[in-house]
Amino acid sequence: MSGPELGIVGFGVLFVLLMAGLPVGLALGLVGVAGFAGIVTTEAALHLLAKDFVDVLGAYDLTVIPLFILMGQLSFRSGISTRLFHTAYHFMGHWPGGMAIATIGACTGFAAICGSTNATAATMASVTLPEMKKYHYRDDMAAGVVAVGGSLGILIPPSVVFIVYGVMTQQSVGRLFIAGILPGLILAVLFAATIVVWAKVQPQVAPRARRQPLKAMLASLSGVAETLVLFALVMGGLFKGFFTPTEAGGVGAVGTLVIAVCRRTLSWQDLGLALQETCRISCMVLTIVAGATVFGHFLAVTHIPFEIAGWVIGLQLPAVVVMGMIIVVYLIGGCIIDALALVMLTVPIFFPLITALGYDPIWFGVIVVMLTQIGVVTPPVGLNAYVVCGVSAIPLQVVFKGVMPLLAALILGTLLLIPFPQIALFLPRLMAGGQ
Numbered sequence: 001m002s003g004p005e006l007g008i009v010g011f012g013v014l015f016v017l018l019m020a021g022l023p024v025g026l027a028l029g030l031v032g033v034a035g036f037a038g039i040v041t042t043e044a045a046l047h048l049l050a051k052d053f054v055d056v057l058g059a060y061d062l063t064v065i066p067l068f069i070l071m072g073q074l075s076f077r078s079g080i081s082t083r084l085f086h087t088a089y090h091f092m093g094h095w096p097g098g099m100a101i102a103t104i105g106a107c108t109g110f111a112a113i114c115g116s117t118n119a120t121a122a123t124m125a126s127v128t129l130p131e132m133k134k135y136h137y138r139d140d141m142a143a144g145v146v147a148v149g150g151s152l153g154i155l156i157p158p159s160v161v162f163i164v165y166g167v168m169t170q171q172s173v174g175r176l177f178i179a180g181i182l183p184g185l186i187l188a189v190l191f192a193a194t195i196v197v198w199a200k201v202q203p204q205v206a207p208r209a210r211r212q213p214l215k216a217m218l219a220s221l222s223g224v225a226e227t228l229v230l231f232a233l234v235m236g237g238l239f240k241g242f243f244t245p246t247e248a249g250g251v252g253a254v255g256t257l258v259i260a261v262c263r264r265t266l267s268w269q270d271l272g273l274a275l276q277e278t279c280r281i282s283c284m285v286l287t288i289v290a291g292a293t294v295f296g297h298f299l300a301v302t303h304i305p306f307e308i309a310g311w312v313i314g315l316q317l318p319a320v321v322v323m324g325m326i327i328v329v330y331l332i333g334g335c336i337i338d339a340l341a342l343v344m345l346t347v348p349i350f351f352p353l354i355t356a357l358g359y360d361p362i363w364f365g366v367i368v369v370m371l372t373q374i375g376v377v378t379p380p381v382g383l384n385a386y387v388v389c390g391v392s393a394i395p396l397q398v399v400f401k402g403v404m405p406l407l408a409a410l411i412l413g414t415l416l417l418i419p420f421p422q423i424a425l426f427l428p429r430l431m432a433g434g435q
Contacts, residue, residue, distance in 0.1 A: 003039055007302030010035040014295070014345075024341040025284070028291030029053075035298040049294055056290040060246065061167055066282035067249025068158040071230075071256050072114035073274035078260035081123045083223030084109040089131070090220040093209035097199030099135055100145040100206055101192045103128045107149030108188045109224060111156040112231045113256065116281070117339070117376050121150025121384040125391040138205040141198065143394045144402020147384040148191060148410065151373045154339065156184035157235060158249065161343055161372060164289060165365045168296075168347050172362075173245040174238040175428040179366050181235070182423050183413065187370075190409035198405055226259045239431050285340065292344030299348050309353040319357045323418065326350055327371060334375020338383065342372055363417070366424040370414040377403045377410070 001009070010031050017027040029049065037045035056062065075081065088105035092098045107124050114120050125146045132142040154161050157177030166173035199206040212220075234252040237243045243251065260266035266274075299305060312322055329350075333342050347368065354364045376384045385399040417423055 001038075003302040004304055004307055006035055006038055007299060007304040010295075010298060010302075018337060018341065023287070024338055024344075025287030025289075025291035028288065028295040028341070028344065030291075032291065032294035032296070032298040036294070036301060039298075039301050048297055052293045052297065053290045056293055057286060059167075061173075062163075062286060062289065064158075064163055064173065064246040064249045065160055065285055066278055067246065067253050068115040068160070068163075069281050069285075070274065070278040071158070071249065071252040072116060072119055073278050074253065074256040074260055074266065074271075075110065075113045075230075076119065076123050077270040077274045078256070078263065078266045080113070080226060080256075080259075081106065081110045082127050084227060085124070085127050085131070087220040087223040089209070090212045090217045094211040095196065096203075096208065097141070097195035097206040098209055099128070099132050099137060100141060100195045100199070103132070103145050104149045104152075104188055104191045104195070107146075107152050108156060108184070109227045111153040111184070112235075113158075113227060113252065114153050115158040115160050117151050117154040117373070118383055118387050119281075120153030121147055121387045122391055124150055125388045129388075129392045129394075135209055136207050139394050140398050140402035141195075141205045142402070143385075143388050143392060143399040144404070144406055145191075145195065147377050147382070147388045147399055147403050148406040150384050150387070151376050151410070152184055152187065154373045154376065155180045155187065155366075155369050157181065158245075158252070159369065160285060161340060161369050162365065163245070164285075164340065165343060165347060165368060167289070168292075168344070169351050169361055169365070171365060174248075175362050175431060176365050177235065177238060177245065178427045178431050179362050179424045180369065181427055183366055183370060183417065186416070186423065187410065187413040190413050191406055194406055194409045226263075230255050230259070239427075288340055288344060292341075295344070296348045305349045305352050308349060309356050312353055313356055319359070320418070322353070322357060323359070326354075327367075327414075330368070330371035331374060334372055334381075335378050336381050337375070338381070339372040339376050342375065343368060360421065360425060362428055363421045363424050367414070367417055370410075370417070374407070374410055374414065377407065 014027055014031045033045045033049045036048055085102060085106035088102035089099060092102045092105060095101055103124060107120055110123060111120050128146060129142055157180050159180060162176040162180060163173050166176050230252055233255055234248045238248050355361060376382055379400050385396060385403060388399050389396045
């Protein structure tokens with residue numbers, strides 16, 4: 001069996017293992033080492049397995065992952081998410097669909113200090129859904145808004161997926177973080193606009209709250225101050241080149257801890273839970289990265305990425321058509337495969353093709369993240385919908401029903417980057433010019 005043929009078989013086996021529920025990192029590692037053994041030797045495959053796992057688990061660049069995860073966990077445990085929603089509600093609650101828009105605003109703020117889409121969705125579901133139910137919001141709108149708003153955690157920096165993409169493609173994680181800011185803000189605006197239209201067309205889904213007094217609105221701003229400080233500290237330091245992404249993660253985690261201690265909102269039990277959850281999530285992500293590294297070396301010896309790149313270039317199709325084909329693959333794949341696993345599987349294949357076509361790798365990173373963002377809210381595997389369902393006990397089909405109107409805004413925001421790549425590239429280029 002030739003290398004490309006064995007690679008295709010490997011993809012088939014991997015898909016079956018993932019559908020059977022095997023952990024993503026384990027499935028990637030098993031298929032990778034078995035495939036490598038089939039092409040080279042068993043001894044070489046076992047050596048590769050040991051080397052890749054040691055290299056990944058000992059990589060300094062990847063220490064940024066647990067640091068940013070810890071930052072998000074400390075933010076959640078110390079009540080920052082609740083205060084964000086409180087502020088957003090005071091300013092937007094009286095708008096059409098105001099509490100849903102406030103939820104999007106709170107998700108945007110929390111995403112800026114969290115880095116995980118599932119964590120953002122779970123946190124905001126526990127904070128905002130009881131409030132929206134209190135004001136008689138219909139379940140589909142309330143749950144759909146939280147699921148889609150939580151997806152911003154994968155795009156607005158810090159983002160674990162950006163970190164993994166940057167490490168895989170040797171791109172600057174700092175530039176990727178900066179590139180996600182404008183697309184994330186544009187998506188938040190599109191979500192808010194969709195909610196306004198939805199609430200005007202069907203007023204019964206989102207009853208208006210009363211306007212808050214100006215004094216109460218101004219007083220609520222204290223709830224967003226720490227988020228702005230943390231975001232400015234981490235992203236400003238990266239933008240100005242004061243520290244690396246890993247150092248930024250450390251600064252952000254320590255800064256969050258200092259704020260929590262000063263506010264006296266973090267108990268010893270909360271700190272223990274934050275550390276425990278950070279350890280669990282970090283081990284999961286690093287295992288996936290290590291398994292994907294093994295699988296990537298298997299793909300390299302099959303020559304599949306280069307065969308595909310050569311074949312597509314040989315077709316002499318317009319670059320935009322090729323990009324459209326890649327987008328379709330991500331849209332379909334995102335419906336059935338976990339976001340991080342999808343990135344780890346596809347980037348080694350598509351990245352050589354994208355660079356050969358002359359596309360900017362930073363721009364492509366943003367596109368990849370936004371496409372996987374769509375995947376976390378679309379059936380049947382949309383994990384954010386499952387998270388919201390689990391936290392709220394709202395039926396899964398109701399959550400997906402609420403996602404659909406907002407999914408159009410998410411797709412539109414992604415497609416805007418095709419004709420207007422400067423949306424993603426403006427800030428990174430400004431950052432490069434300022435260093």
